[in-house]
Amino acid sequence: MLNLTIDDKQVTAPKNSTIYDAAKLNGIKIPILCHDKKLKPFGACRMCLVEVEQMKGRQIPACTTPVTEGMIIRTATPDIIKARKMVLELLLLNHPIDCPICDKAGDCDLQNLTYEYKVDANRFTDEKFQHEIDYNNPLIERDMNRCVLCGKCARICDEIVGFGALTFISRGIETKIGCEFDEALNCEFCGSCVSVCPVGSLLARPFKFKARFWSLTKQKSVCGYCGTGCNLTLGVKDNKVLTTLYDENQGFHNGQLCCRGRFGYQFINSDKRLTKPLVRKNGVLVESTWDEALDAVAARLKGAGSSVAALATPRLTNEELLLFKKLMVASGSNNFDHSAGYAHAALTAGFARSFGSTAAPSTILDIQKSSLLLVIKTDAYETHPVVGFEINMAVKNREARLSILSDKRGKLSKLPDAKTLVHVPGTEIAVLNSLARIILDDKLTVDSAAALPGYAELVSSLAPFTPEAVESQSGISAADLRQLATTYATTEKALIIFPIGQAYPGHNAALATAVANLAILTGKLGTEGAGVLCLSEKNNSQGAVDMGFYPVDGGSDASLILDGCSAGSIKTLFVAGENPLISYPDHARVKSALDKVECLIVSDLFLTETAAMADVVLPACSFAEKEGTFTATDRRIQHIKPAIRKVGQSRSDFDIFSALITRLGGEAPATPSALFAEIAASVPGYAGMSYITLGEEGSFAPVEVKPVLTAATAATMPACAAGTFALLTGSALYHNGTLSQYGEGPMHVCPEGYLEISRGDAATMKIGENDLLTVTSDTGNMKLKARITPRMPQGVVFTPYHFSGNPVNRIWSGAAVTGVTLAK
Amino acid sequence: MNPIKTFVPIINGLKITLGHMFKKPITLQYPDERPKVATRFRGLHALNVSHNKAKCVACYLCPTVCPAKCITVEAGEDANHDKFASVYEIDMLRCIFCGYCVEACPVDAIKMTGEFELANYRREDFVYSKERLLEKK
Numbered sequence: 001m002l003n004l005t006i007d008d009k010q011v012t013a014p015k016n017s018t019i020y021d022a023a024k025l026n027g028i029k030i031p032i033l034c035h036d037k038k039l040k041p042f043g044a045c046r047m048c049l050v051e052v053e054q055m056k057g058r059q060i061p062a063c064t065t066p067v068t069e070g071m072i073i074r075t076a077t078p079d080i081i082k083a084r085k086m087v088l089e090l091l092l093l094n095h096p097i098d099c100p101i102c103d104k105a106g107d108c109d110l111q112n113l114t115y116e117y118k119v120d121a122n123r124f125t126d127e128k129f130q131h132e133i134d135y136n137n138p139l140i141e142r143d144m145n146r147c148v149l150c151g152k153c154a155r156i157c158d159e160i161v162g163f164g165a166l167t168f169i170s171r172g173i174e175t176k177i178g179c180e181f182d183e184a185l186n187c188e189f190c191g192s193c194v195s196v197c198p199v200g201s202l203l204a205r206p207f208k209f210k211a212r213f214w215s216l217t218k219q220k221s222v223c224g225y226c227g228t229g230c231n232l233t234l235g236v237k238d239n240k241v242l243t244t245l246y247d248e249n250q251g252f253h254n255g256q257l258c259c260r261g262r263f264g265y266q267f268i269n270s271d272k273r274l275t276k277p278l279v280r281k282n283g284v285l286v287e288s289t290w291d292e293a294l295d296a297v298a299a300r301l302k303g304a305g306s307s308v309a310a311l312a313t314p315r316l317t318n319e320e321l322l323l324f325k326k327l328m329v330a331s332g333s334n335n336f337d338h339s340a341g342y343a344h345a346a347l348t349a350g351f352a353r354s355f356g357s358t359a360a361p362s363t364i365l366d367i368q369k370s371s372l373l374l375v376i377k378t379d380a381y382e383t384h385p386v387v388g389f390e391i392n393m394a395v396k397n398r399e400a401r402l403s404i405l406s407d408k409r410g411k412l413s414k415l416p417d418a419k420t421l422v423h424v425p426g427t428e429i430a431v432l433n434s435l436a437r438i439i440l441d442d443k444l445t446v447d448s449a450a451a452l453p454g455y456a457e458l459v460s461s462l463a464p465f466t467p468e469a470v471e472s473q474s475g476i477s478a479a480d481l482r483q484l485a486t487t488y489a490t491t492e493k494a495l496i497i498f499p500i501g502q503a504y505p506g507h508n509a510a511l512a513t514a515v516a517n518l519a520i521l522t523g524k525l526g527t528e529g530a531g532v533l534c535l536s537e538k539n540n541s542q543g544a545v546d547m548g549f550y551p552v553d554g555g556s557d558a559s560l561i562l563d564g565c566s567a568g569s570i571k572t573l574f575v576a577g578e579n580p581l582i583s584y585p586d587h588a589r590v591k592s593a594l595d596k597v598e599c600l601i602v603s604d605l606f607l608t609e610t611a612a613m614a615d616v617v618l619p620a621c622s623f624a625e626k627e628g629t630f631t632a633t634d635r636r637i638q639h640i641k642p643a644i645r646k647v648g649q650s651r652s653d654f655d656i657f658s659a660l661i662t663r664l665g666g667e668a669p670a671t672p673s674a675l676f677a678e679i680a681a682s683v684p685g686y687a688g689m690s691y692i693t694l695g696e697e698g699s700f701a702p703v704e705v706k707p708v709l710t711a712a713t714a715a716t717m718p719a720c721a722a723g724t725f726a727l728l729t730g731s732a733l734y735h736n737g738t739l740s741q742y743g744e745g746p747m748h749v750c751p752e753g754y755l756e757i758s759r760g761d762a763a764t765m766k767i768g769e770n771d772l773l774t775v776t777s778d779t780g781n782m783k784l785k786a787r788i789t790p791r792m793p794q795g796v797v798f799t800p801y802h803f804s805g806n807p808v809n810r811i812w813s814g815a816a817v818t819g820v821t822l823a824k
Numbered sequence: 825m826n827p828i829k830t831f832v833p834i835i836n837g838l839k840i841t842l843g844h845m846f847k848k849p850i851t852l853q854y855p856d857e858r859p860k861v862a863t864r865f866r867g868l869h870a871l872n873v874s875h876n877k878a879k880c881v882a883c884y885l886c887p888t889v890c891p892a893k894c895i896t897v898e899a900g901e902d903a904n905h906d907k908f909a910s911v912y913e914i915d916m917l918r919c920i921f922c923g924y925c926v927e928a929c930p931v932d933a934i935k936m937t938g939e940f941e942l943a944n945y946r947r948e949d950f951v952y953s954k955e956r957l958l959e960k961k
Contacts, residue, residue, distance in 0.1 A: 100883030100930045101907040135905045209899035209907055212884045 004071040019062035019073055020048055030075050031084065031116070033091075033109050033198045034150035035063050038254045039159055044150050046087050047113065050075045059083055081117070088119045093126045095199070096145050104200030106213035110148060131176055138748035139189050139205055139263055144176045147201040153177060153193030160256060162392040162415065163187050177201070188733060189749050190385065191262040195246035195255065206263060206744055207243040211235070218245055219643035220696055222630050223261045224315060224623035225736040227536040228253075228364065228386045229632025229698075230261055234624060234643045241268045241624050241644060252365055258385030259734045263745020267622065268644070270742050272606050274619035275648020285617060290649065293616050294656075298663035300572045300599050301331040309335035309561040309570045313577030314344075314537075314544040315739065316653050317628025317640070318679055319672040321540070321547040323657040324576060330666045334555035335570065338544045340584045341558030342814070343502045343537060347545045350512025351534065354520065356706030357684075358545045360534035361526025362495055363634035363700060367394050369529030372401045372487065372494040376428065376507075376515065378410025378420070378791075383499045383731045384535045384633070388412065391497070401491075403484055405431055407728060408756075408798060409791040421484065422793055425726045426817040427474035428506060429714035432514035434470035435485040437462040439521050442482075444489035446523030454709035458517060461711030489522045493529035501537030502583055502737070503729040503801040506816025514712035525705045536633045538737060539623075543631030546683050546701070558584070565593035574601045576653055577620065579738045581609040582807045585814030586779060603656055606742060609804060619650040626652040628672045629679075629694065631701070638698035639691050724819035725761070725797045727777065729812055732800035741804060753806030755784040755799050757822075758792040765822065775799075777811040777820045797822070861938035866921045868939035869914055869952070870959045872932060878958060879933035882909040886925035886934065894918035895925060912954040916942055935959075 013022030033045035043064040053072035099105040131144040165187035169178040216235035223230040231251035235243040277293035278285040367390040381388035394400040402418040413420040467478035524530035564570035602611040603618035624643040658668035669675040685701030734750040882899035900910030
């Protein structure tokens with residue numbers, strides 16, 4: 001710590017901080033336009049000028065000058081104020097000053113500073129800018145006439161998002177922010193540029209003219225899409241969520257969001273929301289009352305025993321999932337599951353076996369402390385974009401090395417010095433096993449590894465996985481495998497990042513075991529910056545596992561539940577929030593199961609394809625209307641509070657399950673907080689937590705690791721027949737599950753399914769961009785538009801799974817790799 | 825009883841009454857006779873028009889400043905991507921005619937006219953829509 005004097009106040013500041021940081025740390029405000037705490041200092045706006053006595057009273061920018069011992073700084077002398085006024089006058093010279101029609105008014109740094117420094121006249125005159133305004137983009141409106149050239153948008157796009165869509169173009173007085181060759185914006189649409197823009201140059205178009213900043217109620221919440229657990233601030237007016245607001249002090253990600261988090265909120269107040277319970281009468285769903293609907297459901301559940309089953313979405317809160325489980329227990333059934341059953345197997349079977357805990361030991365914060373990141377599949381960026389930003393920052397700012405094992409390349413592969421080893425689809429386990437074998441052969445294991453249970457079995461099971469054997473199988477050269485294994489084992493702080501989800505059936509218990517073996521053999525078990533980070537798909541996937549919402553004690557998993565429905569052993573199926581018809585593999589099988597089950601009950605926000613088949617539809621609430629807790633992928637438990645009143649007559653799933661438990665003669669907890677007390681008392685790691693102690697920050701549930709080595713058996717993958725392509729399913733960057741279809745932002749950018757195909761294959765088959773292809777597999781066929789990308793290896797195609805319009809489960813029956821043929 | 829204390833005030837009063845008989849009457853024979861309101865009178869609002877459309881750009885400053893919360897504005901985007909008030913309503917039952925809306929307006933889009941006959945038979949008729957508020961020429 002250094003001692004310095006700011007405005008006659010004795011303060012201390014860390015050694016590597018700038019004058020601006022030191023002042024901010026000590027509660028002294030220095031005005032600035034071009035600074036964001038996530039970005040590197042830039043020094044563009046010249047508003048933060050201060051005087052330093054040692055520098056002979058010269059005016060120097062506070063944001064780029066490091067502090068030194070004994071510095072005497074003055075931040076508001078008459079000379080400085082005069083200089084700042086002049087800076088503002090010059091900025092306002094070309095600025096249109098159209099505050100009445102600018103959506104930024106009220107939240108505008110330039111407006112606030114102009115007011116604060118009382119700049120009510122301008123000594124200079126000049127023409128205003130006449131740049132063309134980009135109204136065409138559905139998400140980001142660019143009006144460069146208002147720009148003050150602080151460069152924050154260009155810097156955040158480069159430094160954090162790693163896309164580089166915006167930059168300074170032209171020179172001198174004509175300098176402006178634009179895209180390459182001044183073309184239209186075509187980027188990831190994460191909206192980071194919009195969030196940091198200090199003026200109204202970059203605006204969120206979905207929110208355009210909707211409300212003024214000062215009329216919004218700001219409610220902090222947690223994003224309801226992926227498992228990253230990003231914190232959001234919802235802008236609410238007249239009981240409607242109108243926008244998401246940027247707060248640089250929120251969460252581990254400092255307010256950084258992705259496309260779906262920032263622009264995908266419209267599902268909350270969508271016109272398509274269900275507002276009344278529906279009951280099927282004479283074959284038609286008709287509007288009904290809550291009493292009638294709940295009575296009908298309770299009658300089906302009462303004493304039904306194992307003829308009733310439940311499928312839930314992990315988007316429900318912890319409290320709701322536990323209550324749903326209690327409801328099933330009250331009706332005498334232990335058939336309940338979530339996420340198609342296999343999507344959480346990596347946690348509930350894989351890590352449970354290897355780590356002795358249904359969670360991976362590392363947290364997202366470890367990414368910034370690690371020196372080697374080993375990412376299994378480039379899809380980690382698509383499934384969890386904000387984790388992707390953390391990886392970008394670790395690689396770019398801290399020079400962490402990045403190795404990727406993947407069946408295709410991706411955005412992460414483009415990072416500086418990223419090493420992507422592309423393997424043949426479906427050979428992940430063999431590749432990881434060979435890494436383990438190299439580590440064993442080269443004696444790179446930690447000393448304690450040999451004493452661990454399962455060591456001998458593991459060693460013998462790894463015999464076939466010589467690097468040479470795996471080279472021929474996976475296509476990754478033995479030398480590359482050796483190098484990766486050595487680097488991983490010898491790097492003290494190495495972190496494995498491993499995404500799981502419904503579109504990734506290959507990321508199963510066996511792969512999780514293979515991942516865990518690597519970490520256990522090399523002793524990377526959740527110390528700072530080292531370990532395994534499992535990225536679970538939905539916002540509360542980890543919570544659903546922690547609440548035990550998966551079959552134990554002989555209950556049926558999702559797959560058996562669907563079989564039971566078809567076979568007639570399950571007569572009542574209660575689906576809360578899931579849309580199996582679209583998101584579960586094998587459309588025909590799910591359809592026949594839902595057709596055959598006697599009574600289908602669905603609680604959902606929308607009349608989804610599954611809800612349309614139901615006998616009773618209960619309108620549920622979104623995350624913005626209820627209270628509860630979500631457990632993020634790294635076991636960070638966060639409390640959410642309602643931002644708006646419930647839409648229509650909808651009820652939270654908590655209220656629905658409570659009412660049903662009461663009707664079944666049980667006793668339901670009065671409030672979510674009462675139930676959370678029970679969770680805190682019973683779930684490992686949650687001890688001592690309550691809504692009050694969670695606060696706004698949330699807290700981590702520690703993972704206790706009891707390492708066990710287990711052989712990871714690679715399921716023999718049927719080789720794709722000659723002339724067929726290996727179809728991979730996965731997530732699109734803009735979507736998460738099927739819910740994001742109801743968010744306008746994601747649908748503007750990515751409205752329908754597509755098939756990514758390599759350039760080489762496209763050229764051979766004479767396929768052009770957007771050509772409609774018929775994709776045929778053993779289970780069916782469907783039409784998808786072609787998207788030609790350099791990232792796919794030859795013979796491999798990829799499609800995202802989110803879309804009701806093009807349900808991929810017509811051709812995908814749940815295999816990690818499906819052989820398909822393509823025809824124009 | 826003091827006769828002076830009793831009768832002098834009565835006589836003084838009658839003097840005033842008698843005096844008024846020779847002055848011009850203040851009372852108006854409304855509605856046959858109309859009052860002439862001062863230019864700064866704060867009566868019914870009117871939305872100023874320029875180039876055949878309302879000058880209002882829906883900046884929301886009037887509903888923000890309005891102490892009676894009687895103004896409802898909703899902004900829209902026209903074909904030229906300009907901001908305009910797709911809804912502009914004033915609830916005259918709530919309005920206290922303070923004139924802050926006129927003072928706050930950055931584009932001189934609203935004024936207060938001399939119109940004071942605001943009685944209506946139904947409550948909903950007191951909510952003046954944009955069409956009713958547009959300046960009459």
